[in-house]
Amino acid sequence: MLRWRVSKPTVLSLLLIQAVTVVLLYGWYSRPPSQNSLSEGKVHVLLLSSWRSGSSFLGQVFNQHPDVFYLMEPAWHVWMSVKQTGARSLRMAVRDMIRSVFQCDMSVMDAYIPQPCNVSKLFMWSHSRALCSPPACFLTARDEISNEQECKKNCDTQGLKLAEAACQSYSHVVLKEVRFFELESLFPLLRDPTLDLRIIHLVRDPRAVLRSREKSFKALVQDSAIVLEQANLPENEQPYQVLQEICRSHMRIYETAMIKPPDFLRGRYKMIRYEDLVRNTLAEIEAMYEFVGLDMTETLQEWIYRITHGRGKGKKSDAFKITSRNAEDVSLAWRTTLSFEKVQHIQDVCKDAMTLLGYKTVESEEEQKLLDVDLVKPNEQNQFSWLPSKSTTAKV
Numbered sequence: 001m002l003r004w005r006v007s008k009p010t011v012l013s014l015l016l017i018q019a020v021t022v023v024l025l026y027g028w029y030s031r032p033p034s035q036n037s038l039s040e041g042k043v044h045v046l047l048l049s050s051w052r053s054g055s056s057f058l059g060q061v062f063n064q065h066p067d068v069f070y071l072m073e074p075a076w077h078v079w080m081s082v083k084q085t086g087a088r089s090l091r092m093a094v095r096d097m098i099r100s101v102f103q104c105d106m107s108v109m110d111a112y113i114p115q116p117c118n119v120s121k122l123f124m125w126s127h128s129r130a131l132c133s134p135p136a137c138f139l140t141a142r143d144e145i146s147n148e149q150e151c152k153k154n155c156d157t158q159g160l161k162l163a164e165a166a167c168q169s170y171s172h173v174v175l176k177e178v179r180f181f182e183l184e185s186l187f188p189l190l191r192d193p194t195l196d197l198r199i200i201h202l203v204r205d206p207r208a209v210l211r212s213r214e215k216s217f218k219a220l221v222q223d224s225a226i227v228l229e230q231a232n233l234p235e236n237e238q239p240y241q242v243l244q245e246i247c248r249s250h251m252r253i254y255e256t257a258m259i260k261p262p263d264f265l266r267g268r269y270k271m272i273r274y275e276d277l278v279r280n281t282l283a284e285i286e287a288m289y290e291f292v293g294l295d296m297t298e299t300l301q302e303w304i305y306r307i308t309h310g311r312g313k314g315k316k317s318d319a320f321k322i323t324s325r326n327a328e329d330v331s332l333a334w335r336t337t338l339s340f341e342k343v344q345h346i347q348d349v350c351k352d353a354m355t356l357l358g359y360k361t362v363e364s365e366e367e368q369k370l371l372d373v374d375l376v377k378p379n380e381q382n383q384f385s386w387l388p389s390k391s392t393t394a395k396v
């Protein structure tokens with residue numbers, strides 16, 4: 001038998017060289033060039049949006065992916081447990097909530113949900129495919145599309161340990177939030193070496209948002225009060241003030257990420273317009289998947305086609321339901337149903353944001369109702385052709 005005699009120092013240096021090689025290769029192949037090797041290859045995605053902007057749909061696009069653990073609005077728990085306050089004073093609690101959930105630590109819920117806490121106490125829990133799949137529940141295989149109703153009936157458990165185990169078993173943790181109005185509070189998360197955070201910022205034409213908000217007015221009352229810092233405004237003025245805040249926040253976020261972004265933000269932010277998403281669904285989704293390192297599957301492709309081309313059967317009562325109506329028709333509905341007066345009002349309060357994000361204003365009712373006139377500028381254009389606007393220094 002052949003025997004190798006190797007000295008201890010040689011073995012040690014070989015091991016060292018190997019370790020260095022592994023680390024270097026890992027660094028070269030992970031994208032974007034990552035300072036975050038402590039995230040162990042896990043990717044954390046924040047879907048940042050606003051109410052009635054298509055974020056439930058976008059969330060589902062990630063939720064149904066077999067590599068994704070998804071939760072909708074964990075910060076809802078923060079906002080709903082601290083009433084009579086404003087978004088500004090809640091934002092750090094919201095940020096810390098997000099960080100814990102990204103790290104699969106659900107104990108943060110203790111502060112907001114009475115004990116003992118069941119999985120069913122998590123906001124919209126049964127919409128999360130991962131909570132309906134092993135190891136959380138043995139109802140839906142991980143690569144199948146989940147059924148929310150069945151999940152609700154079969155997948156409740158006591159405690160959040162299984163939810164944590166589920167979270168740990170996926171390569172991607174994706175959270176959807178409508179409760180951020182700036183990016184700065186997220187900077188510590190972007191710098192956190194245990195997180196590999198990507199931000200997808202979904203925006204929508206504020207005129208379409210207004211129409212959609214009017215239809216679900218009641219469901220939004222409490223949130224609106226928090227957005228407005230509990231300011232006492234005439235009722236008919238409120239919807240516009242809320243939208244003004246939202247428009248400003250979109251500008252702030254976009255500008256922070258696109259004009260001289262800090263190093264740790266570079267390559268980690270992607271803006272998407274809802275209108276582009278519904279017009280060019282598959283291509284836009286593939287681009288987002290690529291941005292966060294997910295592959296498209298055949299099951300997902302078929303499902304995406306089905307939900308964007310299905311028949312209308314939306315129940316008005318459920319403001320958060322994703323209905324399978326023709327998505328593009330829905331995105332144009334404001335043009336025929338919203339009065340020109342309201343359109344003008346919204347254009348007034350959101351003018352700068354609309355310019356920045358590539359939405360054209362209409363100057364007459366005729367122009368509004370003429371559906372041939374496209375009011376969404378091509379995507380490439382709004383990447384480069386805008387000037388920093390004065391009003392962006394408005395309050396943070």
Ligand SMILES: *[C@@H]1O[C@H](CO)[C@@H](O)[C@H](O)[C@H]1NC(C)=O
Nearest residue numbers: 118119120155156157158159
């Ligand atoms: C919690 O989940 C268990 C297991 O499904 C169930 O038996 C129990 O009734 C639930 N409790 C609450 C408070 O929902």
